[in-house]
Amino acid sequence: MLNSGTRLGNRYEIIEKIGTGGMSDVYRAKDTTLNREVAIKVLKEEYANDTAFVTKFRAEAQAAAGLEHPNIVNVYDVGNENGLYYIVMEHVEGITLKTYISKKGQLSYNEVISIAIQVGRGIEAAHKKGIIHRDIKPQNIMISKEGKVKVTDFGIARAVTSNTVSADLMGSVHYSSPEQARNGFVTYSSDIYSLGIVMYEMSTGRVPFDGDTTVAIAIQHLQSEMQPPSVYAPNLPVSLEKIIQKCTMKSPDRRYESIDDLLVDLKKALINPDEDFVNITDTSESDKTRVISENELSEIREKPAPKQKPEPVRVAPKEEEYDEDEDDDGPVNSRIDKAINIMGIAAAIVILAIFIFIGGSVLGLFRFGSSSGNDGEVAEEETTEEAAEVEVPSVLGLSEEDAKKLLSERNLGYSNGGTESSEEYDEGMICSQSESAGSTVALNTTITVKISSGAGEIEVPNVVGQTETVAEQMIRDKGFSAPVKEYEFSETIEQGKVISQSPAGGEQGKLDDTITIVVSQGVENAKIPAVTGMAQEEAIAALQAEGFTVNTQQEHSDSVAAGSVISQSPGAGEYATKGATVNLTVSEGPETVYYTFTMTLDPRDDEETDYTLEDANGDYVESWTITSTKTVSKSKITTATGTLYYDNGYDEGSMAVTFTKQ
Numbered sequence: 001m002l003n004s005g006t007r008l009g010n011r012y013e014i015i016e017k018i019g020t021g022g023m024s025d026v027y028r029a030k031d032t033t034l035n036r037e038v039a040i041k042v043l044k045e046e047y048a049n050d051t052a053f054v055t056k057f058r059a060e061a062q063a064a065a066g067l068e069h070p071n072i073v074n075v076y077d078v079g080n081e082n083g084l085y086y087i088v089m090e091h092v093e094g095i096t097l098k099t100y101i102s103k104k105g106q107l108s109y110n111e112v113i114s115i116a117i118q119v120g121r122g123i124e125a126a127h128k129k130g131i132i133h134r135d136i137k138p139q140n141i142m143i144s145k146e147g148k149v150k151v152t153d154f155g156i157a158r159a160v161t162s163n164t165v166s167a168d169l170m171g172s173v174h175y176s177s178p179e180q181a182r183n184g185f186v187t188y189s190s191d192i193y194s195l196g197i198v199m200y201e202m203s204t205g206r207v208p209f210d211g212d213t214t215v216a217i218a219i220q221h222l223q224s225e226m227q228p229p230s231v232y233a234p235n236l237p238v239s240l241e242k243i244i245q246k247c248t249m250k251s252p253d254r255r256y257e258s259i260d261d262l263l264v265d266l267k268k269a270l271i272n273p274d275e276d277f278v279n280i281t282d283t284s285e286s287d288k289t290r291v292i293s294e295n296e297l298s299e300i301r302e303k304p305a306p307k308q309k310p311e312p313v314r315v316a317p318k319e320e321e322y323d324e325d326e327d328d329d330g331p332v333n334s335r336i337d338k339a340i341n342i343m344g345i346a347a348a349i350v351i352l353a354i355f356i357f358i359g360g361s362v363l364g365l366f367r368f369g370s371s372s373g374n375d376g377e378v379a380e381e382e383t384t385e386e387a388a389e390v391e392v393p394s395v396l397g398l399s400e401e402d403a404k405k406l407l408s409e410r411n412l413g414y415s416n417g418g419t420e421s422s423e424e425y426d427e428g429m430i431c432s433q434s435e436s437a438g439s440t441v442a443l444n445t446t447i448t449v450k451i452s453s454g455a456g457e458i459e460v461p462n463v464v465g466q467t468e469t470v471a472e473q474m475i476r477d478k479g480f481s482a483p484v485k486e487y488e489f490s491e492t493i494e495q496g497k498v499i500s501q502s503p504a505g506g507e508q509g510k511l512d513d514t515i516t517i518v519v520s521q522g523v524e525n526a527k528i529p530a531v532t533g534m535a536q537e538e539a540i541a542a543l544q545a546e547g548f549t550v551n552t553q554q555e556h557s558d559s560v561a562a563g564s565v566i567s568q569s570p571g572a573g574e575y576a577t578k579g580a581t582v583n584l585t586v587s588e589g590p591e592t593v594y595y596t597f598t599m600t601l602d603p604r605d606d607e608e609t610d611y612t613l614e615d616a617n618g619d620y621v622e623s624w625t626i627t628s629t630k631t632v633s634k635s636k637i638t639t640a641t642g643t644l645y646y647d648n649g650y651d652e653g654s655m656a657v658t659f660t661k662q
Contacts, residue, residue: 002027002042008086009079012040021153023047023057028091031076034574038076039092043085054085061087064154066129071122073142073152092152093145097198098138105205106233109240110415112202113270115141117263118149119195124259126154127188134186136194137175138201146521147487173214173221174207178250181218189252192262196247196255203240204232208248222250239269242278254281271413271446274404394437395430395449403430403449413446418484418514420450420503427454453510460515462505463498468519471498475515483515491579495522523577530572532565536586539565547578554588562589595637595659599644601626609648613657615639635662 002025006014012029015037019026024041031038047053061078064087068074077088097115101107107115119141126133133140133154140153177193179186201207208227209220229244230236243265249255256262265278390410395403404414422431431452435441461478463471468485475483483501493499499518503509526546531539540550560566566585570576603609603626611632613621616639624632637659645654 001025008040008081008084009077012038012088014040023053029088031088034571036574037091039089041087041089045083048083048085057085057087064089067126067131067154069122069125070148071118071150072125073150089152090150092142092150094143096139097141097143097149097202100143101138101202101205107202109203109235109237109273110270112199112240113266115143115149115202116195116199117266117270119151119198120259120263120266122149122151123191123195124263126151127191127259132186132188133191133194134180135172135175136191136198137172138198139172141198173217174209176218176221177252178221179252181221187252188258189255192247192255192259193249193252195262196244199240199244200226200229200248203229203236203244206232237269237273238276239265239273239278242276242280243269246278246280249280268444271444272408274414275408389440390443392433392435392437392439392441392447395433395447396437397425398430399428400430400449400451407447411443412441413444415446415448417448417450418516419453419510419512421454421457421507421509421513422452425452427452450514453512457508457510460501460503460505460507460509460513463501463517464505465493466498467496468498468517471501471517471519475517479511480509480513480515481511483517486516486518487521488518489522489524490520491523493520495520523579525575526578528568528570528572528574528576528582531568531584532572533560534565536563536565536584539568539584543582548576549579549581550584551581552584552586555585556589556591557587558590560587562587592638594635594662595640596633596635596662597621597637597642597657597659598631598633599657600629600631602629603627604646604648604651607648607650609646612645612647613642614645615642 001017002008002014004014004016008014008029011031011033013032015028015030017025018028018039024043027040027042029038029040030036043053043057047057058078061075064072064075065078073092074090075087076090079086079088119136123133123136131154133151135153136151140151142150142152144150173181175194175197177186177190180190197208208229209217209224211217211220226245226248228241230241243262246265247255247262256265268275268277390412392412393406393410395406398406400416407414417434420431422429425431429452430449432450434448435445458478458480460480461474463474466474472483488499490499497520499520501515501517503513503515509515524547526548528548529542529546531542534542536552540552543550555566557566564587566587568585569583576582597613601609601611601624609626610623611626612623613634615621615637621637621642622632622634624630639659640661641656641658643654644657646652
């Protein structure tokens with residue numbers, strides 16, 4: 001264990017230990033060069049002499065260092081000092097998604113989708129770099145104090161050098177895909193399966209498969225059908241349930257083809273949560289869950305698990321960060337060749353069905369419609385995909401069910417924004433809508449409505465300007481439930497204080513009304529881009545695009561071309577508030593050296609004499625006509641030597657002269 005004050009790489013000063021995992025310990029430290037806090041992951045001493053573990057640790061650094069994305073914990077540096085192998089990475093102040101789920105139980109569908117989209121974007125960035133994470137689980141997902149979601153711990157990710165990679169099951173078995181559970185071939189689809197399990201847990205507050213041993217859980221991944229999440233979360237929208245089910249199909253061929261496709265459906269579910277649009281391939285006989293035979297089951301159970309070192313004593317992270325291997329129970333190793341053959345046949349059947357479906361659609365053999373009314377007639381939808389906009393209908397005074405139906409008919413989404421007291425509309429009726437009736441909006445726009453809680457009875461307290469904690473307490477003291485909190489950057493309101501609220505202070509409300517407060521996150525910070533070496537205009541444009549102001553100064557340089565940036569302050573990669581000034585030093589090119597000529601001239605042979613001075617390049621500098629002795633001088637000559645010519649009408653000649661540096 002490293003003590004506080006210890007330095008690594010003569011740069012990183014250890015502050016405290018904040019987490020521990022199976023292979024490494026995590027410390028909060030200060031980067032004394034850039035004056036910022038970082039997190040340092042140090043390989044445990046007992047593994048430092050193990051070549052295999054060191055190789056995996058280096059692979060983590062190499063994989064993660066190539067990734068730079070807002071939803072991925074950035075890796076800054078990697079080093080080795082006195083037998084200690086370490087990785088320097090972004091320090092995220094917040095908690096793991098696992099802790100967040102434990103505190104809240106079941107998350108709302110909006111939160112589930114929002115978190116899943118951010119995690120998906122991080123995985124998407126890794127996949128585009130040819131990297132499979134292989135260990136997506138809530139313990140490896142951080143939620144910062146600002147609400148930003150970041151994926152961490154690429155400790156078992158490896159660069160993909162072919163279509164598939166054989167992998168060891170090292171991730172938590174609760175979130176491992178069936179192909180990982182049987183030590184088979186792992187593809188990008190394995191990350192999609194794990195993300196599906198994470199979404200299941202966010203929605204229900206529990207994992208779909210659990211047991212006393214890793215073998216028992218792994219077998220469930222291989223052969224047990226998952227309980228639909230709506231069994232535990234009855235209010236779960238159909239779109240999100242279908243997305244989770246598609247992600248967690250046993251066969252990789254039946255899951256989403258890519259994270260990109262999954263993100264498309266997640267965004268659509270955010271707009272139209274109750275629309276059943278997710279396409280799940282029908283299960284054929286050859287694609288159904290395969291029950292493992294007794295012989296294969298015995299093989300899995302009897303196969304010895306990899307040798308593991310004693311589990312280190314866990315130190316509770318101060319900020320609940322970087323709990324890398326919580327719930328890691330070890331791998332289950334087994335290959336099931338028959339299952340792979342069956343999956344291949346099933347994949348062929350599915351592909352054939354898709355081709356038949358596409359061909360039938362093109363030829364008009366398949367038509368789809370929606371029934372409406374008691375007579376079962378098919379309603380013709382007047383709005384087409386070519387229509388870019390649609391008129392918003394009024395849903396005021398309607399019930400939620402009728403409002404959803406009306407908006408759906410107009411290709412608009414529905415979102416419940418909570419309750420609000422109303423003198424005009426009865427309890428349970430829509431009393432306000434985010435887009436006014438008659439206005440024109442884009443197709444699939446979500447209309448947020450509020451439900452009337454009846455006539456107001458309690459005065460809403462004014463909490464604008466109060467701290468977040470005080471504001472929440474004032475609202476609770478009035479009898480309302482905890483407010484819904486939103487966060488925004490502000491250049492005028494101090495961080496942690498309330499910018500605005502809805503309903504406003506002084507208005508009347510009922511006990512079950514939803515009060516929303518917007519809390520300041522302070523001035524928005526931005527990462528300063530690297531502009532050294534750029535042309536001055538290009539550098540200024542890049543900095544202004546990130547919200548910074550620019551100050552320039554000129555300086556001569558023998559190595560940087562005139563008009564290009566020599567240096568910048570603050571440096572590239574540092575963070576500063578938007579609007580802060582970045583100072584640029586711009587090259588004027590090499591400095592010009594000037595020389596001075598001073599000499600006493602006499603008339604030649606006492607005759608009037610003309611003198612002409614030229615520099616070393618033969619360029620004219622100055623001339624004088626002398627009738628008597630005279631001292632002459634000339635400055636700002638650009639060469640160190642020159643030639644002085646004379647002519648008195650009878651005699652002419654020249655002499656070499658040396659100039660004095662100014």
